[in-house]
Amino acid sequence: xxxxxxxxxxxxxxxxxxxxxxxxxxxxxxxxxxxxxxxxxxxxxxxxxxxxxxxxxxxxxxxxxxxxxxxxxxxxxxxxxxxxxxxxxxxxxxxxxxxxxxxxxxxxxxxxxxxxxxxxxxxxxxxxxxxxxxxxxxxxxxxxxxxxxxxxxxxxxxxxxxxxxxxxxxxxxxxxxxxxxxxxxxxxxxxxxxxxxxxxxxxxxxxxxxxxxxxxxxxxxxxxxxxxxxxxxxxxxxxxxxxxxxxxxxxxxxxxxxx
Amino acid sequence: xxxxxxxxxxxxxxxxxxxxxxxxxxxxxxxxxxxxxxxxxxxxxxxxxxxxxxxxxxxxxxxxxxxxxxxxxxxxxxxxxxxxxxxxxxxxxxxxxxxxxxxxxxxxxxxxxxxxxxxxxxxxxxxxxxxxxxxxxxxxxxxxxxxxxxxxxxxxxxxxxxxxxxxxxxxxxxxxxxxxxxxxxxxxxxxxxxxxxxxxxxxxxxxxxxxxxxxxxxxxxxxxxxxxxxxxxxxxxxxxxxxxxxxxxxxxxxxxxxxxxxxxxxxxxxxxx
Amino acid sequence: xxxxxxxxxxxxxxxxxxxxxxxxxxxxxxxxxxxxxxxxxxxxxxxxxxxxxxxxxxxxxxxxxxxxxxxxxxxxxxxxxxxxxxxxxxxxxxxxxxxxxxxxxxxxxxxxxxxxxxxxxxxxxxxxxxxxxxxxxxxxxxxxxxxxxxxxxxxxxxxxxxxxxxxxxxxxxxxxxxxxxxxxxxxxxxxxxxxxxxxxxxxxxxxxxxxxxxxxxxxxxxxxxxxxxxxxxxxxxxxxxxxxxxxxxxxxxxxxxxxxxxxxxxxxxxxxxxxxxxxxxxxxxxxxxxxxxxxxxxxxxxxxxxxxxxxxxxxxxxxxxxxxxxxxxxxxxxxxxx
Numbered sequence: 001x002x003x004x005x006x007x008x009x010x011x012x013x014x015x016x017x018x019x020x021x022x023x024x025x026x027x028x029x030x031x032x033x034x035x036x037x038x039x040x041x042x043x044x045x046x047x048x049x050x051x052x053x054x055x056x057x058x059x060x061x062x063x064x065x066x067x068x069x070x071x072x073x074x075x076x077x078x079x080x081x082x083x084x085x086x087x088x089x090x091x092x093x094x095x096x097x098x099x100x101x102x103x104x105x106x107x108x109x110x111x112x113x114x115x116x117x118x119x120x121x122x123x124x125x126x127x128x129x130x131x132x133x134x135x136x137x138x139x140x141x142x143x144x145x146x147x148x149x150x151x152x153x154x155x156x157x158x159x160x161x162x163x164x165x166x167x168x169x170x171x172x173x174x175x176x177x178x179x180x181x182x183x184x185x186x187x188x189x190x191x192x193x194x195x196x197x198x199x200x201x202x203x204x205x206x207x208x209x210x211x212x213x214x215x216x217x218x219x220x221x222x223x224x225x226x227x228x229x230x231x232x233x234x235x236x237x238x239x240x241x242x243x244x245x246x247x248x249x250x251x252x253x254x255x256x257x258x259x
Numbered sequence: 260x261x262x263x264x265x266x267x268x269x270x271x272x273x274x275x276x277x278x279x280x281x282x283x284x285x286x287x288x289x290x291x292x293x294x295x296x297x298x299x300x301x302x303x304x305x306x307x308x309x310x311x312x313x314x315x316x317x318x319x320x321x322x323x324x325x326x327x328x329x330x331x332x333x334x335x336x337x338x339x340x341x342x343x344x345x346x347x348x349x350x351x352x353x354x355x356x357x358x359x360x361x362x363x364x365x366x367x368x369x370x371x372x373x374x375x376x377x378x379x380x381x382x383x384x385x386x387x388x389x390x391x392x393x394x395x396x397x398x399x400x401x402x403x404x405x406x407x408x409x410x411x412x413x414x415x416x417x418x419x420x421x422x423x424x425x426x427x428x429x430x431x432x433x434x435x436x437x438x439x440x441x442x443x444x445x446x447x448x449x450x451x452x453x454x455x456x457x458x459x460x461x462x463x464x465x466x467x468x469x470x471x472x473x474x475x476x477x478x479x480x481x482x483x484x485x486x487x488x489x490x491x492x493x494x495x496x497x498x499x500x501x502x503x504x505x506x507x508x509x510x511x512x513x514x515x516x517x518x519x520x521x522x523x524x525x526x527x528x529x530x531x532x
Numbered sequence: 533x534x535x536x537x538x539x540x541x542x543x544x545x546x547x548x549x550x551x552x553x554x555x556x557x558x559x560x561x562x563x564x565x566x567x568x569x570x571x572x573x574x575x576x577x578x579x580x581x582x583x584x585x586x587x588x589x590x591x592x593x594x595x596x597x598x599x600x601x602x603x604x605x606x607x608x609x610x611x612x613x614x615x616x617x618x619x620x621x622x623x624x625x626x627x628x629x630x631x632x633x634x635x636x637x638x639x640x641x642x643x644x645x646x647x648x649x650x651x652x653x654x655x656x657x658x659x660x661x662x663x664x665x666x667x668x669x670x671x672x673x674x675x676x677x678x679x680x681x682x683x684x685x686x687x688x689x690x691x692x693x694x695x696x697x698x699x700x701x702x703x704x705x706x707x708x709x710x711x712x713x714x715x716x717x718x719x720x721x722x723x724x725x726x727x728x729x730x731x732x733x734x735x736x737x738x739x740x741x742x743x744x745x746x747x748x749x750x751x752x753x754x755x756x757x758x759x760x761x762x763x764x765x766x767x768x769x770x771x772x773x774x775x776x777x778x779x780x781x782x783x784x785x786x787x788x789x790x791x792x793x794x795x796x797x798x799x800x801x802x803x804x805x806x807x808x809x810x811x812x813x814x815x816x817x818x819x820x821x822x823x824x825x826x827x828x829x830x831x832x833x834x835x836x837x838x839x840x841x842x843x844x845x846x847x848x849x850x851x852x853x854x855x856x857x858x859x860x861x862x863x864x865x866x867x868x869x870x
Binding site: 007008010011014015017018019021022024025028035036037038039078079081082084085086088089090091092094097100101103104106107108109110111112114115116118119120134135137138141145170195198199201202205206216219220223231232235236238239242243246250 | 278289345382469
């Protein structure tokens with residue numbers, strides 16, 4: 001290959017298409033005017049500041065954060081043993097269990113949310129909050145199982161046998177040898193789950209009630225009513241949050257190795 | 260491999276039971292609703308759904324847009340992936356990082372940007388009016404083009420990632436070898452790269468296609484009720500007309516389509532290995 | 533069997549419905565260095581894993597030091613195992629790897645440090661105790677795996693292909709090291725290998741296995757010089773083996789007169805024991821290779837391919853040259869058919 005410029009041209013165009021809109025959002029949020037426009041009418045950070053004062057945003061951010069953290073933790077608590085069992089044991093129906101646990105990835109979230117609303121919330125009087133929690137757990141579970149599985153696959157099982165021969169019980173072999181060696185994968189699964197849950201819309205679409213709305217849903221309904229740059233500012237802030245988390249994870253533990 | 264099956268089953272069961280209860284069971288019941296009619300079993304719901312012209316056109320549009328987005332992302336994806344694997348170490352990692360970056364950002368934010376770009380007072384219309392190409396702003400939002408662009412931007416990274424990893428696994432020096440044997444670049448692509456990266460293409464294509472089928476935010480924001488897709492139609496059926504039978508039919512269509520796409524993917528991934 | 537330290541009695545081992553080892557009997561004396569030798573899939577690793585308790589026993593029993601351990605779980609058997617892959621714990625330093633077992637049974641700190649340091653010194657790793665496995669060479673990892681087992685003063689030390697991951701020079705070094713360790717500690721060692729030269733060089737007794745069955749047990753000398761079956765002979769380098777019937781050799785092209793009478797159903801000759809130059813059989817040279825003190829010929833004959841080693845001082849034959857050879861009665865090894 002003689003010349004490099006065609007390569008950079010193609011990459012430049014592609015990246016402009018992929019990243020450009022995001023940069024526009026950041027700038028649109030910095031508008032000094034009152035309506036959404038690009039280029040912005042003058043620059044100010046007032047919309048970025050205003051985001052923090054909107055009560056419903058604070059509430060929905062809190063809910064989304066809670067779901068992302070504890071939904072993912074719950075998924076890991078049941079997902080890690082499942083991944084371990086699927087990788088280390090010869091269990092009957094392993095394929096069926098694998099498919100079942102992975103199914104929430106394939107089935108569109110909107111259907112899951114609607115089904116839960118109709119058959120869990122309405123007839124059984126389960127709170128919307130509870131339904132959101134189990135829905136987000138189910139949504140993250142496939143990622144948790146997959147990521148933890150792939151780090152278990154990289155860990156030879158004879159290491160556990162060696163631990164047992166040196167006197168470990170099976171549980172000790174898991175806590176003293178397996179867990180320390182897959183903790184990077186577990187953390188990666190947590191971050192992937194967190195970002196997935198935090199950005200999730202379709203599952204939560206039908207699962208919202210008075211005062212119980214996830215962040216993205218709240219943004220969607222705010223957008224329908226108001227056409228000011230605050231949603232742009234909020235989008236930019238949330239994006240920074242997610243990118244910062246993933247970037248830190250990549251920097252300190254090579255996140256991408258596990259995903 | 261440990262031989263104690265009961266212990267293994269006990270470890271796997273909580274996850275399995277949880278998925279069964281909060282996922283498989285409710286979704287299955289919901290899917291069965293379309294088959295209930297006047298207290299019996301029937302396909303009436305499906306017949307009625309497909310006899311409505313609006314539903315037909317939404318169904319076809321969803322398929323069309325899904326295929327268009329998958330096809331376009333394949334074309335752009337090959338060009339971009341080829342460029343990326345031809346960069347050296349550091350630059351490759353950084354560019355690849357930039358490609359992956361949008362996946363971390365909320366689809367709401369990513370879609371919202373298109374309002375700023377395509378809206379009545381957006382960049383494109385400002386330019387058109389400013390250049391005198393049109394007296395008044397033209398409608399760009401709530402068109403198929405807008406939905407197409409939004410979906411493409413949303414899912415293109417998945418295609419590029421699949422193709423980059425497929426190309427990284429190409430045996431060393433096959434491309435120079437083909438060049439030395441007299442292949443043109445087009446022949447290199449059709450005879451070497453395409454067959455050898457077929458799995459990556461199918462994987463990326465499946466991800467993009469099913470992603471486009473089941474995306475909600477993009478058609479909701481950029482298409483509105485003018486350009487309905489199956490997901491937004493489902494939302495309307497439930498929230499506007501309380502028509503759960505049609506919603507259940509749409510759900511079944513979506514699930515069947517993404518399931519068969521995934522099945523196809525698995526087939527191809529496990530074949531020839 | 534009063535002097536048996538490890539005793540396997542009618543041991544049957546299976547993976548699901550596939551029987552890997554049907555009814556094996558083996559006695560190992562205290563302080564002995566035993567090699568389980570055989571091709572892959574012969575059941576040697578399965579047997580070793582059963583001794584360690586990593587493999588469920590279908591029937592039969594395992595006794596160690598007079599105690600029935602058949603149902604004793606692996607973590608209570610007091611057996612050391614050096615894995616082929618070493619199976620070191622990557623998150624722990626060399627010292628912590630070696631001290632792992634002592635920490636589990638709550639050995640007092642002073643005692644733990646003394647014993648761990650001693651074990652690391654024994655294998656020559658005292659100066660590397662703060663390294664992680666990933667920062668060590670293959671040979672050092674091997675030694676660490678050894679030290680980690682030795683610290684526990686196991687009743688029996690099992691080694692799975694202990695030399696296979698090392699290069700030729702390290703292999704020789706490790707061989708010497710293992711023999712020294714065994715002499716100094718008097719520990720009973722069982723190692724698994726598919727390499728007959730390794731087994732012969734190292735072991736007091738070699739157990740040759742095939743399809744889950746013991747083909748022959750004996751000292752290196754006995755196995756090398758007096759293999760009992762065609763399989764054992766083939767494994768020990770008898771490259772020319774023929775079935776015999778009524779003083780004739782059975783060959784692909786028919787029967788040929790043997791020239792002497794024998795009761796054995798099978799006879800084998802090493803390449804060095806075939807006489808080249810004159811004799812009843814005609815052949816043609818297919819290939820000839822220089823091998824230091826001798827030349828290695830492959831001949832095409834009515835008996836099929838024949839391998840012959842001839843002293844370097846003898847006149848050389850070129851490829852395609854017609855030659856004659858004899859299979860002398862004096863060097864023939866009588867064998868069981870197998």
